[in-house]
Amino acid sequence: MKSLYHILLSAVIATPFISGCSKSFLERTPQSSLEESSLTNKKGVNTLLIGAYGALDGQDFKDGDMVNISGGSGFAVSPDNWIYGSVCGGDAHKGSDPGDAAAILQIGTFVGNATNGFFNDKWRVNYEGVRRCNFVLHILPNVTDMTEEEKKELAAEARFLRGHYYSDLKKMFDNVPWVDENSNSYNKLDVDEYKIPNDKDVWPMIEADFKYAAENLNEIQDVIGRANSWAAKAYLAKTLLYEKKYAEAMPIFEDVIAHGVTAKGTPYALTTKFHDNFDAFTENNSEAVFSIQYSANDGSGGTGNANQGEMLNYPYNGPFSCCGFYQPSQDLVNSYRTDANGLPYIDNFNDHPVKNDMGLASSAAFTPDAGNLDPRLDWTVGRRGIPFLDWGNHPGMNWVRDQQSAGPYAAIKNVYMQATQDKFYDGNGWAPGNAINYVLIRFADVLLMAAECQAQAGSLSTAQDHVNTVRTRAANPVGWVKTYLNPAHPMDGYTNTPAAKYNIKAYPAGAFTANGKAWAIKAIQFERKLELAMEGHRYFDLVRWGIAQTELNRYFSYEKDITTDIVNGNFTSKNVRFPIPQRQIDLSVKNGTATLKQNVGY
Template sequence: MNTYSHKIFGWAAGILLLLSACSKDFLERKPQAALDESQLTNKKGVNILLVGAYGAIDGQDFVNGDMVNLSGGSGYVVSPDNWVYGSVCGGDAHKGSSPDDASTILTVATFGTNASNGFFNDKWRVNYEGIRRCNFVLHLLTKVTDMTDAEKTEVAAEARFLRGHFYSDLKKMFDKVPWMDETNTDFANLNVDQYKLPNKESIWPKIEADFQYAMQNLNERQSEVGRANKWAAAAYLAKTYLYQAKYTDAMPIFENVINNGVTTKGVKFNLVKHFHDNYDGATENNEEDVFSIQYSANDGSGGTANANQGEMLNYPYGGPFSCCGFYQPSQDLVNSFRTDDNGLPYLDSYNQHPVKNDMGIASADNFVPDGGNLDPRLDWTVGRRGLPYLDWGLHPGRDWIRTQTSAGPYSPKKNVYMQATQSQFYDPNGWAPGNAINYVLIRFSDVLLMAAECQAQVGDLSKAEAYVNRVRARAMDPSGWVHTYIDDDNPLEGNTDDPAANYVIGTYPVGTFGGSGKDWALKAIHFERKLELAMEGHRFFDLVRWGEAETTLNAYFTYEATITSDIAGARFTPKKNEYFPIPQRQIDLSIKDGKSTLDQNHGY
């Protein structure tokens, strides 16, 4: 939320650990400095623990000077933007760096991994850590006597919203997950494996119930910008319905969010004027922000746990950045931004119109960037040779790439801080960069495109078209494009007459969706999500829920393997790879009466 809240989160996390540890002491002696539940069963204690539940969203912690996640592993493994699982596995990007650097990511990205991969156990445990914090808040809340009913309801709604978030992340990752709530009353040890709970029933109805409660009981405005409000809960509830293909349930909620929703500051939801304002610390928490993770830099914690640590590897290799060359956008993604003479995408044949790259060309050698028609969102999403890399100067190509032959010639961009404001938003306190750029879990353009999907499925194709065009129209404003530099003293200054590339983008002519039919309209909507939300961790999960993962990803592997070596032999196997394996460690821990209570996903 803010620096103060991050510090409170650290205190709250410590309290949770003390409570857990004191009850499991093998001597059954209470440590002198430990707190018991009675010391927290009051308004102040419950609110501190609620902030601790918010703090678990990013999955990070700072322990003994080492950057780790809440389960004890590397922070990037559990990054809440799901850059490994959502974007690398979805074809947005390559692992990056060199093949032997964090090579476990490659086994995940090529679908060659198994249930023993520790990444999955880390992801599982981080989400359940968040869930147990929410449950503890709800457990204590029933005993508090110094709060009004309205205050209790608000806290309960925030805790249930957060619990819904953690469970929805587990559900889309693993499908078959056990449900643990505040009725599990032994809060001495809140780990899910203690209860030997089964994972045989879908938890979607319970996730729906949490978001429904939150939507009905949360305030519209909040005292701190990072807290959830009723409209964030509404968007999450509608998204939960969408993931189950309950379009008729989702559609009116999305429409309500679009027409009436406001931010926690009371500002009506809208698209910000410039696309890049969603990825700049100076312009965050804006009218497009439905719900986001609040990051902070140089907050006095001594490390980068609160500074977007999950993406600490994802900066160009070399140059002005200390690390690490991961998360390199794919050629397939770059080609997707090619447009025709009307400024529209090539929905089916984009790879037949490839964007020129500098593969195999040294930075000292001459290279002229692609001169064809391009969607301007490309150069706010992907760093490519000869184009401005934010305000750091022109991307030099191979000098900023660790191994071109392995992962291609491109660099990530949406997560990178600006040079002009690095004193405020860059955090150098770790071995890899940190920054204070929030990660937006749901933004308004995402809501518009999800609503368009529902309209195309069960509503009005013209309204679906209008929502897609609203997103595309924002990208048409030349003042929001990447420009070449015209003033060396002010590298952010640009001129609408000097775009950095040949940007040509248009909206779909009125009636296109209706005239082309439902299936074509859905194809256009799906493609627009690929463009608008690229490198934001959504792609793999979208492909799975659309039933398009097998066809799209295997075509991606075939095409991209002709350019890079890292994904050679990769293959998506249907009826298996739609979900990741239940961690073997959790299956082993769930044994009860000689038998595991957790079922493994099919095919693992």
């Protein structure tokens, strides 16, 4: 089976780029563009579709440097939303030192305004993805060498991708303009025609795109990385969940759980080992519902196919070249504390803090926490004295740029293995790239979203079953972090001894029913925090649950006594959405009035 990134290597996408340019510029004939008539065939339209997939990571490699499609920093638009979903959600600090990429710290403490260039980059990259999808759909009716069924399948892929780009825009900015292949502006060069208002809720249109994709995509794909009908159903159900249409989302989630298969045709299932979802050697597995495909050392001559969105997010110093960003919070670490029964302290986890090495030099003695812990902690957070994949025990301060600013921890889920770095690490750029796919939706996420819908419907026993499926995987000792045979030579392998006192169990029979609906929903929300930490979901979850202001200000209040970077953090009601980029508002002026309206409070 071919892989999508190998196809991307040979695809040449030469379609005009729509941006905020003058009319005179738009009226020029681009020297490298193709006539539409040369694309109205099976090969041409499939090449355009590959370009629509290629926008998923938002990255481009130009003049020996990694940038995003709109020309800004690649990490500003990382598709895992590590800045907007995890830093803004309290999973992590920006990291590094306060002055390094200070725009991220502004966003993470909710003082970022509409002129912050990261917002404009994110907006432009997603709309570039939309534009590419629209161009596929615009060309498709004129293709002469495809059957109607083939056209439906290809249109379904384009609409699936468009639904993804718009859902990211909707979650980020809420009020966004809808442009599709039928928009009056689509084929006109008059710049004023592109000034479409953001006065309509786009969830129904996103829902329609995923519904069409679910009904028309193939179940099996011959190329790894292309969406299938089950991925579309998962996205459709997730869209309904965000719209709070729990009763409509629930049967779709249950259908995906009971009957869904990967694009390779294998049934969805949790992997035995949690970390298999974050290792390039074991990716595209039974848990991957839809992933962005990355490769390294593939002969492309640059890092354009490697995961560069997290290029900053490796421990400082040590064996890594960059850069000490994305440091997990103490609040997150404390969430993994468990009681004697192997269950989390949902309401008072910060009353049971996990021991850290703040202020201690790496040469000073330190013994890691000896209490009960959820084993997912050490596949999510690098902490002093615990094996950091196969790179050796995390040494503490020597791998941290500024402990006082952002704490003592390091991210793990984005880090490549030492044993396979010759294949999966790409060092062509100024910061590390790797071949670890980013899984946009994985099966554990589906189970927890289904649990949420079941709990909302009052089906607490079924909700508990889904949560316990996730917890049971985490409780399997086969997947726990183990100590090294020889800590001085971590590549020699591991013992069978757990690296910490791991104690996790499923919720006892009847627990959700006995404690009631409100408690059950809270338990599901907490399980999402544990399972999906550092994967870019947290902020968006908190917003849709309506608890962002309470949770994030609680986080700031606790965490600011540990680190100095977020002392000014404050979440207000306006922060349930990010500001519409000022640059886009300025470009939307027509007859002296801006077409795009700023979100309330900015």
